[in-house]
Amino acid sequence: MTATTHSSVPGVLTALESSWRDGDAAAYAALHSADATYVAFDGTVMTGRDEIADGHRPLFAGIMKGSRLTVVERTVHFPAPDTAIVVQRAGIIMRWQKNRTTPSAKRLSTNTTVLRHDGSGWSVTAFQNTRYHPWARTLMGRLMTRLTK
Structure with a gap:
């Protein structure tokens, strides 16, 4: 792996955000490996x-329609040349919150994303x-x- 290969990780993360914004469950799922494990906020x-596609399709057609996945802060670590660990604080801005640039406190999450490079590209595993x-x-x-002071 080269620095150039590592520099393509943000592109995958941006593609996740774009496919979410577009409400495209198939494109969102395609960025994951065939055997990826995905744990949603509710467990x-x-x-x-x-x-992953089946789980997101009704969300994108319903309550999450027109929403945006927005990252507040992000760190990327490469524990091995073919592995990236991304820890980020992010959240959803709902369609009726058009003027918001950051997620509300109740929609804020911390998530961990593990990506693997299979020789042809990065995918979320x-x-x-x-x-x-x-x-x-x-x-x-x-x-x-207060009780401990």
Whole structure:
């Protein structure tokens, strides 16, 4: 792998965002490996391109129609030449939030994406999405912090 090969990872990430914005479940799923594992924010597990496409098709036709996947911050790490680990804070901007440039707090997630290079290109092999709710910012977290002072 070369630096040029590594520099193509952001292109795959941009393609994920574009296919989401376009509401194209097939294109979104095609960016994943045939045996990819995809864990949605609610814990739903989808395995393989067909399940990923089938899981996103009704979202893109329904509540997520016209939404945008927006990245707030991102880090990319290459633990091996053919593996990229992307950790990012991102979220969905809904279609009725046309003037927003960043996701609302309730739509913000932290996710980990693992990409592998198979010799011909990069694809997502694993994805884990977790809603971003820092414990210290919750009511219980604030109460517990005050009790320890």
